[in-house]
Amino acid sequence: MKALIIDDEAKARSVMHTMLSEFFKEITHVKTAENLLEGVKFINDFKPDIVFLDIEMPEYSGLEILDFITEPINFQLIFTTAYQQYALEALKLSAIDYLVKPIAIDELKMAIQKAKNNIQEKKVAFQFTELKKAIKSLSSHKIALEIPGEIVFVAHDDILFLEADGMYTKVHLANQKQELICKPLSYFETQLQSNHLFFRCHRSYIINLHYLEKFVKKDGDFLLLQNQTSIPISRTKKQEFLKIVKEVF
Known part of the structure; x- marks a missing residue:
């Protein structure tokens, strides 16, 4: 052999x-x-x-x-x-x-x-x-983040939210670290589509609903995460968000 x-x-x-x-x-x-x-x-x-x-x-x-x-x-x-x-x-x-x-x-x-x-x-x-x-x-339980010199494997549960930065994406982690990845936000939307706790609430943001603390209906509506980060929610996504909340929570 x-x-x-x-x-x-x-x-x-x-x-x-x-x-x-x-x-x-x-x-x-x-x-x-x-x-x-x-x-x-x-x-x-x-x-x-x-x-x-x-x-x-x-x-x-x-x-x-x-x-x-x-x-x-x-x-x-x-x-x-x-x-x-x-x-x-x-x-x-x-x-x-x-x-x-x-x-x-x-x-x-x-x-x-x-x-x-x-x-x-x-x-x-x-x-x-x-x-x-x-x-x-x-x-299905992790995503690969390609950073210079290595690939970091991150569990879905460790991701707070993802933020578009031009053709790059900032991945904000629960340990307060963030990684800048040379891929657009749409790439991660596809990677995370099987996990229903990830929701693209805005063209520039995907959030992990596990870390959601509040949906604030003022100042244009926004989502408040457990780390007190305010994430905007677009008008076109508001009704979809409310439907998901009813189904998931």
């Missing part, structure tokens, strides 16, 4: 390589890649049986793998992540496996045994729809 490790952290690649070499004699060849594009090249050339794919990587997330490969997917995919909450619920019922960092040897043994069983039962070729479903589940 051949294995491929795709991870931007040199230590994580080294630890996984050592674990595979010491504990799994059936894995005779191991290659490593430090980013998704290099990993995709190895997938095409090396043709691994198992791919260990880190989710949180700069430039391209592991979740973007489907943008660079085409059917058939002739390998067992095991996601690796340092974010336990991010992985557990999303993948619990999925055919795609995962490991939470730091990776325990017992967990690794179970994941590899599952992969071996799938290979023996000729379940190697994943249906594209199955992998898409798993990635969609992973993506």
